[in-house]
Amino acid sequence: MKQLRYGYVTGPALGILWTFVIALTVAIAMSFATGSAFRPSILGALVWGGVLGILCLPGSKWLPVLGTLVVAGVSLVGLGPIAIGSQIWPVSALIAALATAGFAALGLRIILADVTLGAINRHVFEAAVIRFLTGFGYIFFSAIVLIPFYVMVLTSLKNQAELIQNPLDFSVDLSKGWELFRSYDELFTQFNFGTYLLNSFVISVLTVVITLLFAVPGAYAVARLRFRGRAAFSRSILLIYMVPMIVLALPIYIAFSMFGLRNSLGGIIMIYPVTTIPVALYMLQGYFRGLPAEVEEAGLMDGLSRLKVIWKITLPLSLPAMASVSLYVFMIAWNEFLLAFMLLDDPSKFTLTRGIASLNSSEIPRQHLMAGSVIATVPIMVLFLGLERFMTKGLTAGSVKG
Amino acid sequence: MADVSPPKGSGPLARLEARLAWGLLAPTICAVALVVILPLLAIFWISAKPVSLADLRAPEVVIREDLRGDYEAVGDSANIRYRLRNSSQDQPIRGVTLTDTIPAGLEVSSLDQRCTVDGRELFCDLGDWDGGFRENLMIPVTVGQAYLDGGTRPQDNGVTTTGRASSVLTNATFTFENFKRVFDGEEFWSVLWVTLFYTVFGTIGALLFGLFAALLLNKSFRGQGILRGLYLFPYVSPVIAVAFAWVLLFDPFSGSANALLIQMGVTQEAINFFGQRPLALIMVTLFEIWRYFPLSFLFILARMQSIDSDMYEAADMDGASPFQKFWYLSVPQLLGILSVLFLLRFIWTFNKFDDIFLLTGGNAGTRTLTVNVYEQAFAVSNIGAGAAVAVVIFGCLLLFSFFFFRFMSQEEGL
Known part of the structure; x- marks a missing residue:
């Protein structure tokens, strides 16, 4: 545990974990919302999460913003923590990239408050870990509770053929109006x-x-x-x-x-x-x-x-x-x-x-x-x-x- | 000198109070005795009976009546036909009799020797019937003008029959076959193992998830109420709705979970989550955890909020780190509620039926004892064997509650 208690270890380690969590969440959310292919990339999270973990250490105001823009940019070209499939509507791709980078940076900024680059004491380290676990917990519990209900409601609005064609596509065609509630x-x-x-x-x-x-x-x-x-x-x-x-x-x-x-x-x-x-x-x-x-x-x-x-x-x-x-x-x-x-x-x-x-x-x-x-x-x-x-x-x- | 020792026994006021208490409790006791105690006794009775689903209806006389022959003019002869049958293929009916009113205008010409006619009343003593017995009883009659004028037809007035049949539920045949069936063979041990796995991991999982969720919400912030309400959803919604939502979500052909996993490259081909052997059991256990973590979460949160904050302040002064505070202060304080919850949830998870029944129907290695009751009684149609499994469950329950009450007397946490 002692070796972990240095800002330059804690920051990237939590950065990697948090970035991966965010990438996974955004990928699932975007897949469920649009039906298109989004997936988290472990390699991307390893590299860019580490970078963000350093950039989001307290100190500069602008480094996290810079990190956000860089990570969003590399995500769009396919090298970031979230892999965006080709032939995806550019707006949703942009949303996914920005959401991943933004939430990762924002979260890390909060998680790594008080953590400095050098040696940190036990309190600061544990507080950071707890903040990471708290954020993870909110996302995790909200996801496991909401997903089944989300699937339940949106399945009831679609028809059999649409469901089999793409089980992930829960986007609702609002132009159908009342026809949606046919079942x-x-x-x-x-x-x-x-x-x-x-x-x-x-x-x-x-x-x-x-x-x-x-x-x-x-x-x-x-x-x-x-x-x-x-x-x-x-x-x-x-x-x-x-x-x-x-x-x-x-x-x-x-x-x-x-x-x-x-x-x-x-x-x-x-x-x-x-x-x-x-x-x-x-x-x-x-x-x-x-x-x-x-x-x-x-x-x-x-x-x-x-x-x-x-x-x-x-x-x-x-x-x-x-x-x-x-x-x-x-x-x-x-x-x-x-x-x-x-x-x-x-x-x-x-x-x-x-x-x-x-x-x-x-x-x-x-x-x-x-x-x-x-x-x-x-x-x-x-x-x-x-x-x-x-x-x-x-x-x-x-x-x-x- | 007057006697100054305290009064012994119960005084009139105390007796009045006790009488009132029993009076207030009487309706509850009656209802519970009728719907809980009586069925429990019945379960023991049935478990020693060779009874199947078909035996639930006692054998009875099935009868159809009509008038056969040409009966266009006065003086034509016809037959009143009674088609008689024992509804059971193997149970006898004893002392069968038949009583009927012959309609006006029909004169009985000759009579079966078992029958007598008194005025218009026909009475036949048909004796004992074996299982599967059937007979056509013919009563020849001569048609008169009154009948042709539109009198009632023979089948229009009811026939009464009597007969004594012994139902297998009430007679004195007993058997150990049911228990032998239950304990025989590999199946029982695999069922027991599945039950234990489901119960132990379901309980521990729900407790750990509940603890985690309670730690998350044990602080006030905006939206805390909403999150708390949200996290209770799995527990308050109808089990049938959420179970089918899970089945749909994890469907191997059109399930979103599989589509997601394939897209993310975790797996190449669709996984049959609820249909293959070790995975199905893990999935139903996860469902159990998902559905019941809110309950543990509520109880643990309530306990957490009643812990004195002084202790944490003292710990802060002494320089305890957050993890130390959790481990050395919170956990010992929560141990009481955790162990009570463990025992309660253990018993209730052990008793759980609907969840597995709806998710897998007990297939793919997920048959627990409770599902086995249903399976034996209704799928195999052997009510006796189902009851025997229920008796085994009840025995386990008594064992658990023994531990529970031993523990609860020291730990009145709830």
């Missing part, structure tokens, strides 16, 4: 997705309501009231929510087949809340414990019954927790796949997830599958982004099943 239109008109959307929504809302009806009194009892077996009860809730669904699904399937409950939304509504009650109970009791007991005792002293106390004091105080639990239960019910898949066979009664599963066949084009996925994903994303604060709090308040 969505077909899903709603021919594949009944309007009904599925409604089914999923009704089932999820009912699941939330029923779950809360059961879980609120239960959670209150576990959190506040003293009775024998309270600790054991608390644990068995946790234990129950560790039982895998597939183990339960088999007997439930058999029972539903025998009693004729398969293919009925009523059966689904009977089952879903039970899978979510333990989670909700566990999350709520954690929250109830945190509420001051004195307020409730004051209510009791003033002559309220226990149930009135719950209704008039505890519930109004725990509205944020109720919101997060509702959101979480809604999410579970909305995303549930296994039970819907096993118990529903009749296409007029599908939920969204079951409907998407039915699109997974070789006769139905892929963009329909992706359009269905988008339809299922968008509502939950919107709901989640709107109420994100509740969600993150609720998730960490009670440990949560995945």
Whole structure:
């Protein structure tokens, strides 16, 4: 490690790594945006990353700018850290070259703050490495999260022939106008997705309501009231929510087949809340414990019954927790796949997830599958982004099943 | 002198409180017992039964009724025909009887010896049927004017049949065949190995990624909220949507990932990511990490933000470097939440079914225990064997939760 702690080693080393990361990112981004051939060049990153690593050391203002222009220039002639294929529209080539060089230099400028050409101490060195890792982390996580969703949305807007011709070309022909949304239109008109959307929504809302009806009194009892077996009860809730669904699904399937409950939304509504009650109970009791007991005792002293106390004091105080639990239960019910898949066979009664599963066949084009996925994903994303604060709090308040 | 020792046992108030508590818990207990405990018991029962998918419906009498022959004029003779069949090929039905109303205008001329007529009520005692039994029962009748005037046809009024069939689910036949099948042969060990690989690497990977992401976001800057929301996307979106997006992305023929790799010169020909042996398992493990790192990230971030900043200031005064601060301060502080998360995620990853089922369907060496339940029960149609695998899973679960609770009692981190 000691040999690394010289500005003339640290700078080029981080420069090479960072330039390669940027070149790779720009290449992937440009490929996905235009469908043309961009790729990072390891040799280019080795040479030019090293150069940039020296040029971007603190000191001169103009050296990094010079470096940017040089690297962009050599990239355009094919010798830089990003290799741009021939027959590429010059504007996108220019954008790629400038983005690579610019972001590499800018990033290095930030990463290498405080690093000097000579020997550097441990703090400066580690701070630089951490800044590099931070930048890399942001790019890495954003890329892995965004790419699948990007592919999902853009695939749903294209047609089969275009997809097979160039799987990388996600550019959207805006001149088509509404024609772009043809697969969505077909899903709603021919594949009944309007009904599925409604089914999923009704089932999820009912699941939330029923779950809360059961879980609120239960959670209150576990959190506040003293009775024998309270600790054991608390644990068995946790234990129950560790039982895998597939183990339960088999007997439930058999029972539903025998009693004729398969293919009925009523059966689904009977089952879903039970899978979510333990989670909700566990999350709520954690929250109830945190509420001051004195307020409730004051209510009791003033002559309220226990149930009135719950209704008039505890519930109004725990509205944020109720919101997060509702959101979480809604999410579970909305995303549930296994039970819907096993118990529903009749296409007029599908939920969204079951409907998407039915699109997974070789006769139905892929963009329909992706359009269905988008339809299922968008509502939950919107709901989640709107109420994100509740969600993150609720998730960490009670440990949560995945 | 009055007794001043504290009261023993529970007083009336305490009893009232306990009663209220059980009252509030009763609905939950009932629901959970019905949908969780009962199925768990059922799984044990079924696992010892030679039952296949076709046995789920108990054998029953299948009947079709019609009137055969020329019946244009009064006095013509015809036959009421009952086509009878046992729906099961191998299960017997005992004590089959048939009751029907003969329509007005049809007079029974002669009678099968097993049948009797009382007024218009026909009753036949058909005895015991073996599996696969079928018969045509003919009741000769003479047609009268009332029938020709548009009386009800024989098939218009319902026939009732009775019969006792023993379903294999409820009778007393037990077998160890299912467990033998499950444990026999190479397959079980390969399934177990795949499950362990998936669980261990999926859990550790999700924890490490979560830790990395939490370190990134453990500072306030503009856009931190947006990034945090973004990084939770994989976890909140429906598994079926993201699984199909991955399948499409890594498709060997029209997948963008392959096109990208070929273009970048990493590989010459398309890679079948979800279709070839060691790679498919690695891919489903990566998917698991991708989908669940947000959860670990949330928990770790919450813990990080509750660490006292005094300690870091003290460390700064003592001249600790950033890595030293991470290693000697943050890691010990996070160890509790990390180990609890490890245990929880380990159990839940072990239980995971949908992800692999949607990505590969358990093919190409990715069949875990949970996928094997489905595979045995529905693909091979052997419900009993599926239940036996489920029992094995449940056993593992009990073992894990034993460790979990031993650990949790010291580590109430959550």
